[in-house]
Amino acid sequence: NAGVTQTPKFQVLKTGQSMTLQCAQDMNHEYMSWYRQDPGMGLRLIHYSVGAGITDQGEVPNGYNVSRSTTEDFPLRLLSAAPSQTSVYFCASSNPSGGLNTEAFFGQGTRLTVV
Amino acid sequence: AQSVTQPDIHITVSEGASLELRCNYSYGATPYLFWYVQSPGQGLQLLLKYFSGDTLVQGIKGFEAEFKRSQSSFNLRKPSVHWSDAAEYFCAVVFNAGKSTFGDGTTLTVKP
Numbered sequence: 180n181a182g183v184t185q186t187p188k189f190q191v192l193k194t195g196q197s198m199t200l201q202c203a204q205d206m207n208h209e210y211m212s213w214y215r216q217d218p219g220m221g222l223r224l225i226h227y228s229v230g231a232g233i234t235d236q237g238e239v240p241n242g243y244n245v246s247r248s249t250t251e252d253f254p255l256r257l258l259s260a261a262p263s264q265t266s267v268y269f270c271a272s273s274n275p276s277g278g279l280n281t282e283a284f285f286g287q288g289t290r291l292t293v294v
Numbered sequence: 295a296q297s298v299t300q301p302d303i304h305i306t307v308s309e310g311a312s313l314e315l316r317c318n319y320s321y322g323a324t325p326y327l328f329w330y331v332q333s334p335g336q337g338l339q340l341l342l343k344y345f346s347g348d349t350l351v352q353g354i355k356g357f358e359a360e361f362k363r364s365q366s367s368f369n370l371r372k373p374s375v376h377w378s379d380a381a382e383y384f385c386a387v388v389f390n391a392g393k394s395t396f397g398d399g400t401t402l403t404v405k406p
Contacts, residue, residue, distance in 0.1 A: 221398040
């Protein structure tokens, strides 16, 4: 059972380059989210999706795009990378039924450096 | 506004000592409450969770947490800390199903 899989694990970009961080889950979860983690700031929500074809902005959406064409996949696109986007990115999924199933399952993270 | 606060950025305890990590939230109702642990270079692992019922919940690795509605708190405890517990701990709440809001984290250092 793979859970939530993120690729790549590490990436270095030059300022202005674009790239896509991949996230896939095999648990048939409706909800998927992208967070960025910066020292001393916990995890901040970038974008989230409550199901295929539905996405919404989180706390820090600027500079990022998402789409959700399937239940399994939720890619995060950096349109024009900036040094301020240097961070560790986590994808998470969860089940919308609530209660004990509301916990988020996390990928292992993508460490992105923008130079 | 809905928020989660972990007042302690860094805590150091001796191995074998007891541990309490604090978490407070601001919300008009009772949210779903979680504690996660993150080892260096790793993703987040769920320690325990609460959504209703008994306010003292047991988790993995010997951790427990107590929900106190009157204090809007969900503090994490462990009676005897092991060196392998050194990590960063995050309190999280789900105010709207599927959207987790995290505290800034507490880094735990364990002295031999």
